[in-house]
Amino acid sequence: MRSQMISTIYAFHRPIPRFYFHHDLPLILSAVLVTIIPCPLLRIEKNQNPPALSLLALEFKGNLMLKKINLPIWTMATPLLSVIFFFIAGSDAAGMMRIIIAFLLIGSVLSSVHHAEVIAHRVGEPFGTIILAIAITTIEVALIVSLMLSGGEGEKALARDTVFAAVMIIITAIVGLCILKGSITYREQRYHLAGVNAALITLMAIVILTLILPNFTVSGPVGEYSESQLIFVSVVSLILYGGFIFVQTFRHRDYFLPKDSSSEDDHAPAPNKITSGMSLVFLLISLAIVVLLAKYLSYDLEQIVLSVGAPKSLVGVIIAAIVLLPEGLAAYRAVKANRLQTSLNLALGSALASIGLTIPAVAIVAIITGYPLVLGIDARSMVLLLLSMLTLIFSLATGKTNIQQGVVLLVIFACYLFYTIVP
Numbered sequence: 001m002r003s004q005m006i007s008t009i010y011a012f013h014r015p016i017p018r019f020y021f022h023h024d025l026p027l028i029l030s031a032v033l034v035t036i037i038p039c040p041l042l043r044i045e046k047n048q049n050p051p052a053l054s055l056l057a058l059e060f061k062g063n064l065m066l067k068k069i070n071l072p073i074w075t076m077a078t079p080l081l082s083v084i085f086f087f088i089a090g091s092d093a094a095g096m097m098r099i100i101i102a103f104l105l106i107g108s109v110l111s112s113v114h115h116a117e118v119i120a121h122r123v124g125e126p127f128g129t130i131i132l133a134i135a136i137t138t139i140e141v142a143l144i145v146s147l148m149l150s151g152g153e154g155e156k157a158l159a160r161d162t163v164f165a166a167v168m169i170i171i172t173a174i175v176g177l178c179i180l181k182g183s184i185t186y187r188e189q190r191y192h193l194a195g196v197n198a199a200l201i202t203l204m205a206i207v208i209l210t211l212i213l214p215n216f217t218v219s220g221p222v223g224e225y226s227e228s229q230l231i232f233v234s235v236v237s238l239i240l241y242g243g244f245i246f247v248q249t250f251r252h253r254d255y256f257l258p259k260d261s262s263s264e265d266d267h268a269p270a271p272n273k274i275t276s277g278m279s280l281v282f283l284l285i286s287l288a289i290v291v292l293l294a295k296y297l298s299y300d301l302e303q304i305v306l307s308v309g310a311p312k313s314l315v316g317v318i319i320a321a322i323v324l325l326p327e328g329l330a331a332y333r334a335v336k337a338n339r340l341q342t343s344l345n346l347a348l349g350s351a352l353a354s355i356g357l358t359i360p361a362v363a364i365v366a367i368i369t370g371y372p373l374v375l376g377i378d379a380r381s382m383v384l385l386l387l388s389m390l391t392l393i394f395s396l397a398t399g400k401t402n403i404q405q406g407v408v409l410l411v412i413f414a415c416y417l418f419y420t421i422v423p
Contacts, residue, residue: 089296098300168416224374224376
């Protein structure tokens, strides 16, 4: 009797069917997964003893479940290809291989954006944006710590440069671009002023305590906290970020929802559980491979930066840009769909997570390993940071946006980039 859950087909009994990439890949990928992860829902027909050279094809009773996976093929294939190329490429890989890996890195970033949006749609706001912000911060922390440990004291300012770059990219480039795009398309867009204010005052406090105040303490070298000060500011950062998350998710969750709806996605049905589960798996794969590929290409990146005569701090800017690309694209796509509140949740939440979680994590590593950790930014950077924060606060003080706010923020970002390259 033919089993309803799995069938055995021998290669010498019938010809191998033609493989259609766009149609059969989800089934093939699922078959590969279940050969790695034992599944109690599968069993082989009894009284069958296939020879060693036979071809075993798996046919699920739950074939209909595969049809419910509503995900583009490229969002699943790209991370898997990235994993394969990462393991087959050695440290002395040829230039063409490194170019392929660079393109796969970009593809994995785009894949993570898609899967994060699927999950965000499933869980709703503001939980979806929090998931993406924490995922991006995990990448940032893993990348900074790995480069710190491999580079030693020569990378003592890497955490500062990367975190500062992440904050500047978010509050000027991402927010500015989203405001500009929304204003061009919809003229004006509205958001909850109370939620934005809660994020901005928290961000201002953490930024000053972690990036500016170290320049004015006397217990250690200029720009560095002593061990006790580092522990204290790490605890304070976690308290401030934890308080913001409590407000965002429980106490005043309505501050972070659109003004005209109690739900962010009333206009579209949420993805099913199977699609959401697959998106979660591939999101984790995508984020992990982004870290590995970025670290793999970090030496080439540093050599390129130094070869053009740019300062080494530009490496931190590029790393931050790569790490924040998924969040930036997600915020841009949200504002294109007239969901400015989601864009601001993504941007400001990511800035808070980037500095509020990265600094404590890096501080723990520095204390345990004894590596020096420079946090204080220079005078030029302090001026640009304060200018950006004040401009952002005034821009988001009315509850609605216009095109000039986006233009000013993008001009400040251009100034930041220029003075980073030409100090």
